Amino acid sequence: MFLRDDDPDTRRVEKLTRISDVLVARIDRLEESRGSSWSMFQAAMALEQEVQVRTRELEQALADLSERNRELAVARALAEEANRSKTRFLRAASHDLLQPLSAAKLFLSALKDTPLDALQTELADRLSGAFESVEELMHAVLDISRLDSQRIEFQRKPVDLGDLFRRLAIEYAPMAEAKGLKLAFAPTSAMVESDPTFLRRIAQNLVSNAIKYTDRGGVLVGVRKRGGRAWLEIMDTGIGIAAADRSRIFDEFQRIGREGGAPGMGLGLSIVRRACAKLGHPIAMDSEPGRGTVFRVSLPLIGAHAEIGRIALPQAGPSLRGRVALVVENDTAMRRAYQLILRDRLGMVARVTAGIPEALAQMGDDPPDVVIADYNLDNGDTGLEAIRALRKAAGEVVPAIIVSARRDPEISRASLELGVPVLEKPLRFEDLQAMLHHILV
Numbered sequence: 001m002f003l004r005d006d007d008p009d010t011r012r013v014e015k016l017t018r019i020s021d022v023l024v025a026r027i028d029r030l031e032e033s034r035g036s037s038w039s040m041f042q043a044a045m046a047l048e049q050e051v052q053v054r055t056r057e058l059e060q061a062l063a064d065l066s067e068r069n070r071e072l073a074v075a076r077a078l079a080e081e082a083n084r085s086k087t088r089f090l091r092a093a094s095h096d097l098l099q100p101l102s103a104a105k106l107f108l109s110a111l112k113d114t115p116l117d118a119l120q121t122e123l124a125d126r127l128s129g130a131f132e133s134v135e136e137l138m139h140a141v142l143d144i145s146r147l148d149s150q151r152i153e154f155q156r157k158p159v160d161l162g163d164l165f166r167r168l169a170i171e172y173a174p175m176a177e178a179k180g181l182k183l184a185f186a187p188t189s190a191m192v193e194s195d196p197t198f199l200r201r202i203a204q205n206l207v208s209n210a211i212k213y214t215d216r217g218g219v220l221v222g223v224r225k226r227g228g229r230a231w232l233e234i235m236d237t238g239i240g241i242a243a244a245d246r247s248r249i250f251d252e253f254q255r256i257g258r259e260g261g262a263p264g265m266g267l268g269l270s271i272v273r274r275a276c277a278k279l280g281h282p283i284a285m286d287s288e289p290g291r292g293t294v295f296r297v298s299l300p301l302i303g304a305h306a307e308i309g310r311i312a313l314p315q316a317g318p319s320l321r322g323r324v325a326l327v328v329e330n331d332t333a334m335r336r337a338y339q340l341i342l343r344d345r346l347g348m349v350a351r352v353t354a355g356i357p358e359a360l361a362q363m364g365d366d367p368p369d370v371v372i373a374d375y376n377l378d379n380g381d382t383g384l385e386a387i388r389a390l391r392k393a394a395g396e397v398v399p400a401i402i403v404s405a406r407r408d409p410e411i412s413r414a415s416l417e418l419g420v421p422v423l424e425k426p427l428r429f430e431d432l433q434a435m436l437h438h439i440l441v
Contacts, residue, residue: 098138098405099331102426105131106337109429113345131426154195154279155412158302161190161223161232164200168207168221170434175211182218183211190223190230192299197412198275199299205272206234206295214238217292230301233294240289272297319441320433321347326368328359328386329403330378338372341429346436355379356386360393367394370439372432375404375411384414399439403427 108131112124165185176183192199203221210219217237224231241249249269276283276297287293325348327338335352342350351368353359355377371390373383387400402415405425415422421439423431 098425100333101131101134101138102403102405103331103333103337105426106334106341106429110337110340110344154198156193156195156279158191159194159196159199161192161230162188164196164203165221167200167431167434168203170430171204171428172207172211174430175208176219179211179215181211181214181216183207184218184220186220186222188223190225191302192230193302194279194281194299198279202272202275202281202297203232203234205269206297209269210234210236210238210293210295213293224296225301228301230299232297232299235292235294237292240291240293241285241287242289320436322349323370323436323440324349324351324366324368325436326359326363326371326390327352328355328371328373328377328383330354330374330376334374341432345429346433348436356381356389359386359390363390363393367396367398369399370436371398371400373400373402375402375406384411384418384420387418387420401432401435401439 105128108124108127112121112128116124165188169183169185173183207219207221214236215238219234219236221232221234224233272283272295275281282298284296284298285293286296325338325342327335327342327350329335329338329352335354339350339352342348351362353362359371367390371387373386375383377383377386383402383404387398387402391398391400397419400418400420402411402420402422403425404411404422412422421435423435
């Protein structure tokens with residue numbers, strides 16, 4: 001029997017067939033979806049396991065890093081303590097070494113003032129040169145130690161370049177004269193902002209270096225104003241610096257090679273570079289081999305007026321004769337050296353004492369014209385305490401000088417508050433003489 005197309009049963013069969021096809025398609029899609037979900041579930045499980053593995057690895061890395069940081073912190077603390085110990089050692093050693101060196105230099109200065117034959121004069125000159133070398137090396141080591149310290153404190157304040165030039169002229173005139181060189185300073189009223197101690201060290205090293213490497217002619221030190229800056233210039237007619245050497249002259253232990261060589265350890269320009277970098281003072285150099293060199297240091301200008309000329313050095317004379325100096329110094333050799341220098345070379349009356357009680361007893365009711373006190377005294381006393389006690393007993397502000405082997409900002413600040421200048425050890429006769437002239441004359 002055959003079904004017709006328009007038969008109701010035929011249409012029913014066709015409808016059921018279509019419904020069956022739809023159901024089969026949906027079942028297929030569900031099967032596919034179930035397979036996809038299972039795959040996604042498996043992928044999610046694998047990813048979770050990977051995350052757990054990576055998390056454990058990250059936790060371990062963080063633990064290792066934390067341990068490494070602890071090790072670094074311990075190493076840093078040990079390094080800082082070692083650096084502080086080194087600084088304390090150098091400070092203590094510098095005082096103990098500079099004390100006898102200072103006394104020896106004053107004794108030698110007194111010896112040169114006595115009649116000497118040719119051999120004795122040569123020996124005295126050679127001793128003087130040896131002491132200068134030792135002093136220069138000690139200053140260099142201490143300066144580099146301070147400049148390499150992370151805790152260095154600079155005392156930025158107005159600095160009178162004219163006053164700095166006068167001190168340098170006194171200090172380096174003998175060195176230049178010994179080589180037959182002309183040392184000239186251009187008088188200036190320029191005021192700049194810097195750390196007075198380190199600016200002086202910069203200038204000292206540049207002037208000393210210029211004299212060492214100059215055989216004929218001379219050295220000129222001056223100031224050139226450019227905009228709001230003052231350029232400190234040190235010009236010499238020395239051997240000059242070849243282009244190949246200019247990149248290394250600011251490194252430690254570098255000296256320009258030549259027959260005979262220049263004295264020193266090659267640390268001066270390294271100190272200049274370090275100090276200028278720390279203070280933010282740009283430094284420049286021009287040089288021509290065989291004709292000379294000029295070093296320039298740029299300084300923040302406060303006020304300036306410069307004139308070319310020469311500075312007259314203070315001369316010893318009757319202005320200090322008869323003046324009374326009360327010395328407070330706990331070192332026996334230094335007391336004797338002061339006595340010889342003040343009395344025999346400057347014609348002053350020297351009252352030499354070992355500590356504060358003795359100084360008060362020596363002074364009595366007759367205040368001295370000036371007090372010269374070493375900073376480190378016995379029993380924990382200081383020269384500043386001695387000056388305060390003497391001024392209080394005298395009922396007036398007696399002029400005073402602090403002499404110290406310690407380059408400590410706290411000492412500089414405390415001395416400044418008292419209005420007392422500081423002279424560094426080893427003490428030079430020329431510096432002491434100039435300071436006494438400045439205070440008393």
